[in-house]
Amino acid sequence: MKRSVIALISGLFFGLGMNISGMVYPEKVLGFLNLFSGAWDPSLIFVIGGALLVFAPFYHLVIKKRSQSLCGDAMCLPHSKQIDKPLVYGAVIFGLGWGLIGICPGPALAGLMSFESELFFFVAAMFAGNYLASLWQKRANVEVNRI
Template sequence: MNRVIALLAGILFGMGMVVSQMVDPAKVMGFLNISGNWDPSLAFVMGGALLMFSPCYHLFIKPRQTAISGEVLKVPTTTAIDKPLIIGASLFGLGWGLAGICPGPALTALVTGQQEILLFLAAMAGGQLLVIGWSKLRVRAMQRASS
């Protein structure tokens, strides 16, 4: 049942991405172009999402200890703004600004078969693998230094 709910949520999310045109890099680039011909329509998409999510979160999710599936809900408690967060956010923003698309809409746009989307997803996966490798190297270096 959890997988069915996840599938339905994913389909709903994907439909929202397509209807709002967030899978169109040109539309996103128009939104990010605040010094030129700015297209504010995606701000309404994001605002609408927040207007729907915020009351649902505070009324139905936050008070719960467990999810509907019975799994323990874990709300992040870390509020530190550290170097990895700043670097990661900067790289994410740079990639979003250069490509005009971010991971969620890219996965949704995968069904279009566009070569640009496939290239973006390959680059994203490569970046993830680089970070995983870098993290493992750092952990090993720290373990060697402490022993």
């Protein structure tokens, strides 16, 4: 029960922040990504900066020093700093998808409450892509560094 309540509260904060900032709207994100149009929208920088201002102190002062999460699970922080081919390829594919339509996975999930059909198609395609990537990784015996 505790895990569900913490997940619910975290999700509500995330979704509320994404909606208030307007980052669930593709045109807002595309405005940030379009540097050369003369109508560049830097607001995404402030959203990311605000998130980092809240997250960074907690990470260094609290999270990094804990052995368990609030739910009692072991803290699983990444140890690898290696930049490998799967990371680069995944980042490029993610960036292409984000740049083509202006929708990022987190805000897409938060934006589902708007009941816009394009977000439902995007989320369905996102899950299908995730599934296909896992099949490819199993078939190619690709070792993926999991958190």
